[in-house]
Amino acid sequence: MAESVKDRVIAIIAEQAVLEPSDVKMDSTLETLGIDSLGLVESIFAIEESFDVTVPFNANEPDKSDFDISSVAAIIAAVEGLVQARKG
Amino acid sequence: MARVVITGAGTINALAHDVAGTLEAFREGRCGIGPLELRDVERLSIRIGGQVRDWDPEAHFNRQQIVLCDRFTQFTLLAAREAITQSGLDFDGKLGYEAGVVLGTAGGGLTTSDENYRAVYEEGKNRVHPLVVPKLMNNAAASHVSMAFNLKGPSFTVATACASSNHAMGQAYMMIRSGMTKVMVTGGSESMLCFGGIKAWEGLRVMSRDACRPFSANRNGMVQGEGAGIFVFEEYEHARARGAEILAEVAGFAMTSDAGDIVMPSMQGAARAISGALRDARLNGEEVGYINAHGTGTAANDKTECAAVADVFGHHADKLMMSSTKSMHGHLIGGTGAVELLACIMALREGVIAPTIGYEEFDPECALDVVPNEARDAKVDVVLSNAFAFGGMNAVLALRRV
CATH class of the missing domain: 3.40.47.10 (Thiolase/Chalcone synthase)
Incomplete structure (x- = not known):
């Protein structure tokens, strides 16, 4: 199941970055992938729709959000956390 | 080129229903932002706004006007009344042909759109009120001001999102300056504090959940308000000749x-x-x-x-x-x-x-x-x-x- 969260998040990010999923590495950052602030909120929306979760993220204070976007690995871990929490 | 001065001002907003009350709130540093009161607010993640409180359309308008006027138009008419009363101008004669109205709004009759989409999509109704279109159109407020005060010169609505009313007032200024008109009623209005209006903004993730703190290091986003600000812009010599009180000059x-x-x-x-x-x-x-x-x-x-x-x-x-x-x-x-x-x-x-x-x-x-x-x-x-x-x-x- 964890594998599938990872694959789906990578697919979402790859689509935003206009890259092949295989080009999205775990240590890639949004910056290195060329995803800007609009691409980020679109990615978050896609994650929310795909996993039926609510992502706590305010673009004005990205560092204070509980949702870590510092790397692809961090985003995947955050989404896994939200999916777990939803299942309770 | 003609000089342009302001001879009337009117407003309604979260702080007050007139200019005097708004300026008093500015002097006191009072906050008009609070919990939103609107339908389905529990489905929103942003629940604060600068909402106009104690708004009673029936105190200001007759039934026919209320049927025709979205909330943004009602706010506009109230503020226009205040501004034009202060100016002391009467547009019933020749001046009406030399005066127009240019207003800014981003969403126009968004509350009307929201309510009627809800009726057909959510409630499954197959019929809406016959006057939905003239109520929701972006130029409705400018049109109603022109009709209420007999402004028969250049009139239109400007939509440039958050700069709409500045762009509108800029147009009014340039029209008088160039000699196209003598007087312009100008400014802008907005009434976006409805479920759909806020839901759309939530998506951008730039809204604050607690307060608007401009320039403060701990600021965390914008907070929406609603209301109107309307002014009378007048050619300087015209204003001086009639001994009008001049509030300020629009210089550039x-x-x-x-x-x-x-x-x-x-x-x-x-x-x-x-x-x-x-x-x-x-x-x-x-x-x-x-x-x-x-x-x-x-x-x-x-x-x-x-x-x-x-x-x-x-x-x-x-x-x-x-x-x-x-x-x-x-x-x-x-x-x-x-x-x-x-x-x-x-x-x-x-x-x-x-x-x-x-x-x-x-x-x-x-x-x-x-x-x-x-x-x-x-x-x-x-x-x-x-x-x-x-x-x-x-x-x-x-x-x-x-």
């Missing part, structure tokens, strides 16, 4: 386009609009005492705006005052520049600078005198009003004491 105006990003502001675009307004008004930067900032309380706007002001004014940027009254009335989107112009007029006429309330923490990226938390007495001769919209469209007005 400039607009620029970033031609860059659809949401991220540009320092250069903002700076070009500010310096363009100074040039248009033939002013030196040192003459500017106060700037009413766009100051939305987002991370991006406030630091970009401060950088633009520093770029244009150099050392003088450290001497002038710049505040954001959005901290009190919220962001009225297409109507915001109009309500904020009241703070500019107050600075010129009363020598009182409206504060930026909610200011808690110094931000080195916004290191200007933002008049934190308390109004200040200061004599100023020239003021600017900034508006920088999504879509990269910027409009800055310069006002001068007469």
Whole structure:
């Protein structure tokens, strides 16, 4: 199941970055992938729709959000956390 | 070219239902932002706003008017009444042909759209009220003002998101200056505080859940407001000949386009609009005492705006005052520049600078005198009003004491 969260998040990010999923590495950052602030909120929306979760993220204070976007690995871990929490 | 002066002002917003009450709130640094009261608010993640309280349309309009007028039009008519009454002008005769109305709004009759979409999509109704179209159209407010006051000259509506009313007032200014008209009713209005209006903004993730704190290091986004600000712009000689009370002179105006990003502001675009307004008004930067900032309380706007002001004014940027009254009335989107112009007029006429309330923490990226938390007495001769919209469209007005 964890594998599938990872694959789906990578697919979402790859689509935003206009890259092949295989080009999205775990240590890639949004910056290195060329995803800007609009691409980020679109990615978050896609994650929310795909996993039926609510992502706590305010673009004005990205560092204070509980949702870590510092790397692809961090985003995947955050989404896994939200999916777990939803299942309770 | 003709000179242009302001001879009437009117408003309704979260702080008050008139100009006197709004200026009193500015002087007191009062906050009009609070919990939203609207249908389905429990399904929103953003639940605060600068909502107009105790609004009773029936106290101001008859049944037929209420049927025809969306909330944004009702606000506009009330504020226009106040402004035109103050001006003392009567448009029933020849003047009606030399007077028009140019207003700004971003969403127009959004509440009407929201309610009727709900009726057909959610409630499954197959019929809506026959007057939905004339009620929701963006130019409805300008049209109703023209009808109510017999304004038969150039009239239209400007939509440039958060800069709409500054762009509208700029058009009004240029029309009188060029000799096209003698008088223009101008300003703007917005009523976006409905479920769909806020839901759309939530998606951008730029809204604050607790407060609007422009320029403060701990700011976390914008807060929406609603209402209207309406002014009477008049050719100077016309106003003087009839002995009208002049509130301020509109000295200059400039607009620029970033031609860059659809949401991220540009320092250069903002700076070009500010310096363009100074040039248009033939002013030196040192003459500017106060700037009413766009100051939305987002991370991006406030630091970009401060950088633009520093770029244009150099050392003088450290001497002038710049505040954001959005901290009190919220962001009225297409109507915001109009309500904020009241703070500019107050600075010129009363020598009182409206504060930026909610200011808690110094931000080195916004290191200007933002008049934190308390109004200040200061004599100023020239003021600017900034508006920088999504879509990269910027409009800055310069006002001068007469």
